[in-house]
Amino acid sequence: MRRKIILFFDGGVDDAFALWYSVRNPDLDVRGVVGDYGNMPRDIAVRxxxxxxxxxxxxxxPVFAGCARPMTGERPVFFPEVHGTQGLGLIELPLVKESAGELHELLPWITPDVTILELGRMTSLATLMLLYGERWKGVQIYAMGGAFGVGNITEVAEANVYGDPVAAQLVLTSGADVTLFPLHVTMKAVLTPEMVSQTPLTALYEPYWRYYHSKNPALSGAPMHDLLPAFALTHQEALGFIRRNVDIVTDNGRCRGQTIADFRPGAKEAAAPAGTRLAWELEGAVFAEDVLRVLQN
Structure with a gap:
């Protein structure tokens, strides 16, 4: 049976790879997409x-319009230097506003047999949880976010969680069954230029790869952070998981957005379904092989 998913998408290159992979994957059934602010403004993500x-x-x-700014009320910061001026690498499209459904119209689509694939800031998801909390009990959510060690947007924080730590904390404590894919694992989800040249997505990849290579010339390819949760939906065997109670620093200090869990010797697993399941290991070769198989179709 194909796994039904709703994909929350914030308009960047690795989001585009994840959407393309999810739609092309014969084992996945994409029922809807939510365009959110994040890598790009909300309206560009929808487009x-x-x-x-x-x-x-x-x-x-169907495509739904999500939130345009975080629960913190701040003006969001976007990342054209990573994802290209419009979030599609070298591809530039007319700057038009596309029609989309309203966020609340998504609610009837949230059923126990649907998995949420959250690839950006968690603002829209948290908004739905605030309005319709009971509906989310036990719903499976696969989310890219968090850093246990080195961050990317700051020394300790990953960009998705840092962008709206209040929303992320709400999602992790909502009663939903959350699997989080933190930065140290998604950095292993690498596609090389040679791999991507065998797919239709080279134009998206090129500036994204240049950015990562400029930051770390030792990299063989670019990490596809948001593609990893989509891959994991049907390839649990290629990852290792642990379960911990996770807290997020929501204060606007140096540690804003830091994800905290207990990894000391003797620390116990959180009992399912409590706590957050963390993707902790990845067989990178299995990831690359499967992703190429799907993207080449």
Whole structure:
């Protein structure tokens, strides 16, 4: 049976790879896409999602407009130096506002047999949880976010959680069954330029790869952070997981957005379904092989 998913998408390159992979994967059934602010502004994320779905011949998949700024009320910061000026690498499209469903219209689609794939800031997801909390008990959520060690947006914080730590804390304590894919694991989800050249997505990848290579010339390829949770939906055997109670620093100090859990010797696993399941290890070769197989179709 194909796994039903709703994908929360914030308009960047690795999001685009994840959307393309999810739609092309014969084992996944994408029921809807939410365009959120994050790597790009909300309206560009919506437009990018709809453009990608047109390229895939899947305009039947509905797109919903999520939140435009975080629960903290701040003006979001975007990342064109990483994802290209419009979030699609070298591809630039007309700056038009696409029509999309309202966020609340997504609610009937949230059923126990649907998995949420959260690839950006968790603001829209947290908003739905605040409004309809009981509906989320036990719902499976696969989310890219967090850093246990070295961060990317700061020394200790990963960008998705840092962008709205209040929303992330709410999601992790909502009663949903959350699997979190932190930075040290997603950094292993690497696609090389040679691999991507065998797919239709080279134009998206090129500036994204240049950015990562400029930061660390030792890298063989670019980490596809948001692609890893999509891969994990059908390839649990390629990852190792642990379960911990996770807290997030929500204060606006130096440690804002830091994810904290107990990894001291003798620390106990949180009993399921309490706590957060953390992806902790990845067989990178299995990831790359499967992703290429799907993207080449």
């Amino acid at each position: 990018n999602a709809k453009w990608l779905l047109r390229q895939l011949g899947r305009e039947d998949i």
